Amino acid sequence: MTPLAALLVRDMRIALRVGGGALMGVLFFLVVVTLIPFAVGPDLVLLKRIGPAILWLAGLLASLLALDRLFAGDRDDGSLDLILMGRAPLELVVAVKGLAHWLTTGLPLVISAPVIGLLLNLDLRAEGALMLTLLVGTPALTFIGLIGAAIAVTLRRGGLLLAVIVLPLTVPILIFGVAAANAAVTGPIPFGTPFTILCALTLASLVVGPFAAAAALRQEME
Amino acid sequence: MRLTGIDLACQRGERGVFANVGFAVESGQALTISGRNGAGKSSLLRMIVGLLPIAAGRLALEGGDPELSIAEQAHYLGHQDALKGSLSVAENLGFWAGFFGLRLADLHVPLATVGLAGLAGLPAAYLSAGQRRRLSIARLIAVPRPIWLLDEPTSTLDAAAQHRLAELMAAHLAGGGLILAASHGSIGLSGAQELRLGEAP
Numbered sequence: 001m002t003p004l005a006a007l008l009v010r011d012m013r014i015a016l017r018v019g020g021g022a023l024m025g026v027l028f029f030l031v032v033v034t035l036i037p038f039a040v041g042p043d044l045v046l047l048k049r050i051g052p053a054i055l056w057l058a059g060l061l062a063s064l065l066a067l068d069r070l071f072a073g074d075r076d077d078g079s080l081d082l083i084l085m086g087r088a089p090l091e092l093v094v095a096v097k098g099l100a101h102w103l104t105t106g107l108p109l110v111i112s113a114p115v116i117g118l119l120l121n122l123d124l125r126a127e128g129a130l131m132l133t134l135l136v137g138t139p140a141l142t143f144i145g146l147i148g149a150a151i152a153v154t155l156r157r158g159g160l161l162l163a164v165i166v167l168p169l170t171v172p173i174l175i176f177g178v179a180a181a182n183a184a185v186t187g188p189i190p191f192g193t194p195f196t197i198l199c200a201l202t203l204a205s206l207v208v209g210p211f212a213a214a215a216a217l218r219q220e221m222e
Numbered sequence: 223m224r225l226t227g228i229d230l231a232c233q234r235g236e237r238g239v240f241a242n243v244g245f246a247v248e249s250g251q252a253l254t255i256s257g258r259n260g261a262g263k264s265s266l267l268r269m270i271v272g273l274l275p276i277a278a279g280r281l282a283l284e285g286g287d288p289e290l291s292i293a294e295q296a297h298y299l300g301h302q303d304a305l306k307g308s309l310s311v312a313e314n315l316g317f318w319a320g321f322f323g324l325r326l327a328d329l330h331v332p333l334a335t336v337g338l339a340g341l342a343g344l345p346a347a348y349l350s351a352g353q354r355r356r357l358s359i360a361r362l363i364a365v366p367r368p369i370w371l372l373d374e375p376t377s378t379l380d381a382a383a384q385h386r387l388a389e390l391m392a393a394h395l396a397g398g399g400l401i402l403a404a405s406h407g408s409i410g411l412s413g414a415q416e417l418r419l420g421e422a423p
Contacts, residue, residue: 006320010309017308078302085271085293086321221273 003088004096011100021066022104029062029109033116044121051120052130052181056137056174059109060167063138066105067145068162070097071153071217080153080217090217095210098146106138122185129184129191133198137177140202143209144169150216173201223249223286223368225270225400229279232265239265241278245402245417249285249368252391252401252414261420263404264301267371270402271298286368296369297362303354307347311338314346315360322365332363335390337383351378359387362394370394372403376410384410 015022036054037047074080083093113134114127122130148166155161179194224246231241239262247253255263268274270281271293283292305314312329319329333339336356341349349357355378362370370391376384388410391401403409 003321003323006317009320010306010313010317013313014306014308020308076302077306078300078304079306081268081271081273081298081300081302082304082318083321084273085296085298087290087294087323088321221275 003086004092007083007088007093007096008100011097012104015066015100015104020104021069021101022108025062025065025105026108026112028065029058030112030116032058032061034119037119048121048123048126048185051117051122052126052133052185053178054120055113055117055130056134056178056181059113059134059138060141060170060174062109063102063106063141064145064163064166067101067142067149067166068152068159070101070146070149071213072149075153084217084221090214091210094146094150094213094217095143095206098143098209098213102139102142106142109138110134126181126185130181133177133180133195136195136198136202137173140173140198140205141170143205144173146209146213147216150213150220153217154220173198173205176201223398223400224284225292225369225402226282226284227266227270227279228282230266230269230276230281231278232262232269232274233277234265238277240419243279243417243419245415247400247402247415249398249400250395252395252403252411253417254409254411254414255402255404255417255419256406257419263419264373266419267298267300267373267402267404270371271296273298292369295367296371297365297367299358299362299370299372299375301373303358305346305349305354305357308345310343310345311349311357312342314357315364318361319364322361322367324365329364332360335363336360336386352380352383355379356383359390363390368399370399370401370403372401372405372409374405375403376405376407 014020033054040046071080074083084090110131113131117127117130145166148162151165152162176194176198180191180198183189183194184191226246228244230243232239245253255266257263265274269276281292286295315329315333330339333342336359338353338356338360375387379387391411395401
């Protein structure tokens with residue numbers, strides 16, 4: 001097994017085991033979205049209008065939920081020292097950890113979104129658009145979150161700091177994700193315009209995230 | 223193979239930990255590093271594997287693979303065991319063997335060497351401190367690397383396990399490896415050089 005494949009398998013195993021972060025993210029997502037109709041009331045038109053925004057917001061918070069332990073856990077038990085000594089470049093190591101996090105946290109959100117969307121009175125067309133935007137947008141959330149996770153690694157209580165650092169950076173993703181989902185439902189702008197920008201943001205964060213996070217981890221070695 | 227350190231100095235924040243430290247270890251030789259608490263024993267080992275910046279002086283490795291850094295040819299056994307409690311004993315070892323580039327690792331032999339073969343399926347969270355340390359040592363056996371850097375390797379080990387570790391270290395030296403160990407007491411390495419840190423030059 002190559003070093004990076006071994007790391008991917010390990011991180012996914014840890015996330016999926018009891019006490020890992022994967023199940024927590026999906027449950028948080030489901031609970032938040034389920035509570036919205038109770039708070040807003042049974043106004044089907046209103047729910048349909050704010051549905052994509054609710055799902056995106058809950059997805060954003062859920063994907064950041066387990067992120068603060070991504071590097072801190074490895075630092076606390078000494079694994080990070082050995083990972084830094086390995087032959088795999090740190091940027092790729094960080095990217096693989098991000099991929100494992102997305103596969104165990106982001107992907108379940110994407111899959112469960114259509115089911116939970118029924119609670120918000122979303123029709124088939126809206127469900128499809130929403131799923132597509134989440135599929136494209138959640139990797140960006142994870143990879144931007146990597147930067148915050150790497151910066152927070154030396155801090156004992158990094159969770160709050162992570163949110164403060166990362167959430168402002170995710171605003172563009174949120175704007176264009178929701179805009180694309182809404183465009184598919186109500187118009188008047190075509191779906192493709194905000195969706196293309198969302199794709200571009202994701203591609204950029206896939207590149208920038210690992211490099212910035214690796215630089216932050218190196219800085220903290222001292 | 224020969225690992226030398228010349229006039230090394232370590233700086234942690236504003237505090238100079240040590241300066242003008244030199245050593246030379248060749249294949250088949252061991253070096254024990256001793257000194258009071260805070261003298262920089264662990265820092266010296268971490269410097270060698272590149273986990274701490276070198277404030278002054280330099281490290282050189284002759285006769286190693288020129289394509290690889292010192293850290294990539296070394297094992298570092300630190301205070302922390304680098305184990306995940308939710309993974310089993312075999313999964314923990316299998317991950318490190320895979321991460322250090324071993325394609326098909328036979329995990330039974332290294333686990334049996336440290337006496338953990340019967341616990342391969344147990345989650346590492348249930349291991350005692352000494353068993354965790356033994357599992358870390360199994361990593362050194364599973365992945366062959368010439369340089370062993372051991373930080374207090376015998377802490378938490380019982381007498382039998384200490385004896386077993388001494389045998390493993392002797393076998394590693396006999397096979398042409400080299401060992402640098404930070405320790406307060408004897409760790410069972412006969413004929414090792416000694417480097418004392420933190421004394422007035």
